[in-house]
Amino acid sequence: MSFRNAGAIFNDPSGHAFLFRKIVGTMYELDLKPPAMSAFSACSHNRPTDLATWHRRLGHVGMGSIKTLLSKHLIDGLDVMSKKIAGMCEDCILANRHAAPLTRS
């Protein structure tokens, strides 16, 4: 960024100026707008996935709770491509282990 009398010039890493903003009082005024939702980002959030992925996304909630959410249509966009469960979640197994196994002395 470089400064001129009337404002500031923003440069990319190669030094090419890509934005000029005038100074207003003691501040440089930026008129930033939130990025528009693109088709690519919207698509990535609406892709149906399996129960195990939803289990992780929802903070390792129980599978029964997810099935209840699905059956009662309580969450928009909760699309599951398969209700088949392949094994138990390793993180939940480790989190529910409260004590180290006993050892014989």
Ligand SMILES: [Zn+2]
């Ligand atoms: Zn889990």
